[in-house]
Amino acid sequence: MAADQLEFEERETLFIEVILPLSLAKNYTYRVPFDLNGQVAVGKRVVVQFGKNKIYTALIKSIGKTAPEVYQAKYIIDVVDDHPVITKTQLEFWDWMSDYYLCNEGEVMSAALPAGLKLASETIIVLKEEFPQDGEVLTAKQEILINALKIHNRLTIDQVSALLGQKTVYPIINTLLDKEMVYIAEEVVEKYKPMLKSFVSLHSFYHEEENLKQLFSVLERAPKQLNALLTFLKLSKQQSLIPKQQLLEESDCGQAALKTLLDKEIFVVEKRPVSRLKEQDDDFVMNFELSETQVQALTQIENEFDQKDVVLLHGVTASGKTQVYIKLIEKAIEKGGQVLFLLPEIALTTQIVERIQRYFGDAIGVYHSKFNNNERVEIWNKVLNGKYRVVLGARSAVFLPFQDLKLIVVDEEHESSYKQQEPAPRYQARDAAVYLAWLHKAKVVLGSATPSIESYFNALHQKYGLVTMSERFGGVELPVQEVISIAEETKKKKMVSYFSNILVDEIEATLKLKEQVILFQNRRGYATILICATCGYAPKCVNCDVSLTYHKTSGKLHCHYCGYHQSSINVCPACGSVHIEQKGFGTERVEEELSLIFPEAKISRLDVDSTRTRNGLQQIISDFQEKKTDILIGTQMVAKGLDFDNVTLIGVINADTLLNYPDFRAFERSYQLLAQVAGRAGRRDKQGKVVIQAYDDKHRIIAQVIENKYQEMYTDEIRERREFHYPPFTRMIFVNIKHKDMNLLNVAAQQFATALRVQLGNRVLGPEQPMVGRIRNYYIKQIIIKSDKNTAITKVKSVLKEVILQFQSQKDYRSAIVQVDVDPY
Numbered sequence: 107m108a109a110d111q112l113e114f115e116e117r118e119t120l121f122i123e124v125i126l127p128l129s130l131a132k133n134y135t136y137r138v139p140f141d142l143n144g145q146v147a148v149g150k151r152v153v154v155q156f157g158k159n160k161i162y163t164a165l166i167k168s169i170g171k172t173a174p175e176v177y178q179a180k181y182i183i184d185v186v187d188d189h190p191v192i193t194k195t196q197l198e199f200w201d202w203m204s205d206y207y208l209c210n211e212g213e214v215m216s217a218a219l220p221a222g223l224k225l226a227s228e229t230i231i232v233l234k235e236e237f238p239q240d241g242e243v244l245t246a247k248q249e250i251l252i253n254a255l256k257i258h259n260r261l262t263i264d265q266v267s268a269l270l271g272q273k274t275v276y277p278i279i280n281t282l283l284d285k286e287m288v289y290i291a292e293e294v295v296e297k298y299k300p301m302l303k304s305f306v307s308l309h310s311f312y313h314e315e316e317n318l319k320q321l322f323s324v325l326e327r328a329p330k331q332l333n334a335l336l337t338f339l340k341l342s343k344q345q346s347l348i349p350k351q352q353l354l355e356e357s358d359c360g361q362a363a364l365k366t367l368l369d370k371e372i373f374v375v376e377k378r379p380v381s382r383l384k385e386q387d388d389d390f391v392m393n394f395e396l397s398e399t400q401v402q403a404l405t406q407i408e409n410e411f412d413q414k415d416v417v418l419l420h421g422v423t424a425s426g427k428t429q430v431y432i433k434l435i436e437k438a439i440e441k442g443g444q445v446l447f448l449l450p451e452i453a454l455t456t457q458i459v460e461r462i463q464r465y466f467g468d469a470i471g472v473y474h475s476k477f478n479n480n481e482r483v484e485i486w487n488k489v490l491n492g493k494y495r496v497v498l499g500a501r502s503a504v505f506l507p508f509q510d511l512k513l514i515v516v517d518e519e520h521e522s523s524y525k526q527q528e529p530a531p532r533y534q535a536r537d538a539a540v541y542l543a544w545l546h547k548a549k550v551v552l553g554s555a556t557p558s559i560e561s562y563f564n565a566l567h568q569k570y571g572l573v574t575m576s577e578r579f580g581g582v583e584l585p586v587q588e589v590i591s592i593a594e595e596t597k598k599k600k601m602v603s604y605f606s607n608i609l610v611d612e613i614e615a616t617l618k619l620k621e622q623v624i625l626f627q628n629r630r631g632y633a634t635i636l637i638c639a640t641c642g643y644a645p646k647c648v649n650c651d652v653s654l655t656y657h658k659t660s661g662k663l664h665c666h667y668c669g670y671h672q673s674s675i676n677v678c679p680a681c682g683s684v685h686i687e688q689k690g691f692g693t694e695r696v697e698e699e700l701s702l703i704f705p706e707a708k709i710s711r712l713d714v715d716s717t718r719t720r721n722g723l724q725q726i727i728s729d730f731q732e733k734k735t736d737i738l739i740g741t742q743m744v745a746k747g748l749d750f751d752n753v754t755l756i757g758v759i760n761a762d763t764l765l766n767y768p769d770f771r772a773f774e775r776s777y778q779l780l781a782q783v784a785g786r787a788g789r790r791d792k793q794g795k796v797v798i799q800a801y802d803d804k805h806r807i808i809a810q811v812i813e814n815k816y817q818e819m820y821t822d823e824i825r826e827r828r829e830f831h832y833p834p835f836t837r838m839i840f841v842n843i844k845h846k847d848m849n850l851l852n853v854a855a856q857q858f859a860t861a862l863r864v865q866l867g868n869r870v871l872g873p874e875q876p877m878v879g880r881i882r883n884y885y886i887k888q889i890i891i892k893s894d895k896n897t898a899i900t901k902v903k904s905v906l907k908e909v910i911l912q913f914q915s916q917k918d919y920r921s922a923i924v925q926v927d928v929d930p931y
Contacts, residue, residue: 765805
């Protein structure tokens with residue numbers, strides 16, 4: 107006993123710095139109980155108490171022997187993992203992200219970890235062993251709860267709700283707490299549970315041939331049971347594990363017959379953990395030969411990699427960039443590495459996954475927001491243990507625990523979807539991928555037919571390598587493009603609803619040839635605004651300073667900012683007039699009008715509203731691919747890398763909505779979007795046609811799209827940006843200050859800007875009201891910091907951090923929300 111005591115005293119006292127999934131300015135340090143010393147390691151999760159009663163899962167960032175100076179370290183409660191769930195390289199990446207994008211490590215942790223790896227604190231109600239029973243008058247529901255606790259001893263809040271059949275159980279629990287009959291314990295539960303599936307096997311007794319023969323004679327009088335046995339034996343020759351569901355379906359024996367076989371102990375059922383992810387059993391390999399242009403591009407990329415870590419692949423639409431990516435991925439895997447393939451939208455994964463999965467089989471994983479929490483944990487673990495060599499994903503895939511990353515491919519690198527808007531960290535996945543690759547000593551390929559101005563600027567200034575593919579794969583010609591003036595057509599009375607005569611004729615001709623059409627309208631909904639023709643009243647959102655959009659499918663008015671909706675109006679609530687007019691139009695209206703012009707055509711819509719269900723998007727795309735749909739109408743979703751071999755006509759309903767957007771990137775974005783939409787036409791052996799309708803048909807951007815003059819657009823844009831001090835010649839930081847009190851916000855924002863100007867001078871612009879000045883009942887003021895190349899961005903950021911700290915320490919402004927967006931483009 108004395109020896110044991112001595113050993114215990116000689117153990118070292120360890121302290122761990124942990125990251126909590128909260129927005130805290132500093133990380134906390136906890137003490138490790140001696141019996142857990144051997145279990146702690148960097149990257150493991152631990153259960154800790156933070157605050158009075160709250161229990162959280164935290165990640166160990168570092169282990170040391172120094173106690174915190176300003177507070178007494180609490181003990182950790184438990185260690186969750188046997189092995190680290192994140193790597194040291196990931197922690198370095200998180201450090202960089204919190205520093206660069208001016209957010210806290212807890213916010214990065216919340217964004218990075220799947221919810222299934224963040225433990226939940228559930229309140230447990232426990233019955234006191236000695237509680238006063240005499241003289242206590244209980245209600246019927248309190249009696250039910252106490253009796254249930256006598257049987258089970260402890261119940262969660264959810265279980266109490268189910269037991270009592272009501273959601274609001276807190277008053278009942280509080281009364282019992284006051285009576286000192288129960289107490290509350292906080293217990294952390296693991297959210298991730300493996301998916302279990304029932305498998306059927308034959309009892310070991312019937313593995314002997316003689317016993318099996320006897321069984322056949324016994325089952326002769328029970329045809330359904332015999333059929334189940336025969337089906338089992340047939341399946342067991344083809345596969346080692348037979349799922350219960352498959353046996354039921356193929357034998358058609360019914361649940362009763364199977365239950366009888368289980369009761370007789372002829373069959374045995376056991377539950378086994380199975381993958382939630384769709385396995386790719388097909389080892390089919392696509393043997394394709396690269397064209398001369400593709401071989402040249404591949405060689406150039408590899409040569410550039412000798413000198414530079416990042417290469418921009420500028421290839422026109424349908425030039426065959428995906429095949430070049432596949433060859434690069436192949437080579438990275440041959441070296442034993444992992445590959446991250448980033449796509450801007452999950453809409454793109456549907457098609458590209460099919461192609462790449464055929465090529466790489468089970469070595470490929472897909473990671474995006476439509477997967478549920480359990481599936482995400484599964485993917486996370488497969489990347490961590492190296493089972494997945496290739497990961498295809500949207501922007502959040504940069505957070506996965508890669509062990510040996512060799513290559514990152516960022517497809518459609520110009521896309522704004524790579525930028526995270528809400529919540530923090532407001533990171534740009536393309537830029538984050540470049541830093542992640544540097545940490546892993548990996549290479550990066552940025553691919554696009556219309557590169558972002560920033561990336562092209564970096565390539566021309568030798569920061570990135572540049573490789574160009576100017577021919578379409580297979581020698582297919584670029585589509586014929588035609589611009590139609592809506593104003594002229596309206597004057598000549600040649601408009602049919604929102605479509606010019608020319609576009610209607612082209613659609614008709616295309617449908618006669620059994621070919622397909624894509625129409626682009628960058629507005630969803632039915633009518634952009636409802637307005638009273640008598641007094642000018644227009645319904646607005648109660649929470650935001652925006653007009654409501656009418657959606658015919660729901661028959662309601664919707665806010666596209668906060669999700670608020672209300673019934674549509676037939677009578678003006680301001681003046682009582684019944685003259686309510688619909689102004690503007692979205693994809694719903696285009697779909698309706700088109701179905702009147704072409705009643706025989708099968709029309710479908712691709713926008714946020716039509717793809718809300720998990721498989722909705724996949725269904726729309728596969729129907730179009732299988733030619734079940736003739737015309738696809740969509741928002742910018744249709745522009746993003748989709749590849750359909752039978753599409754020969756693209757129609758842009760109204761290009762002006764893009765060109766007239768108040769943003770310094772409006773022309774660049776318009777060029778990219780129009781060129782990408784046009785690129786969907788004629789992608790196999792047929793030359794496509796593009797019809798662009800616009801009021802301003804002579805606009806330089808439209809002319810540059812028609813003539814495929816990217817360099818000319820780049821030169822015009824870069825000249826203006828140099829002159830007016832916009833990126834890439836300056837670095838921009840947006841500071842949004844929000845409050846529900848407009849007057850307090852005005853004073854607070856002015857004071858904040860003044861404090862910044864003291865140290866940063868005329869680099870600070872504002873505060874001004876942004877385009878939408880109120881969202882979700884919060885008024886917004888925006889301050890813009892423009893930092894030129896001569897000013898160290900680190901100095902600007904440290905000044906900003908200091909000002910935020912001083913601002914938030916003032917009692918009057920504590921309730922104001924400060925949001926920082928670094929590189930808001």
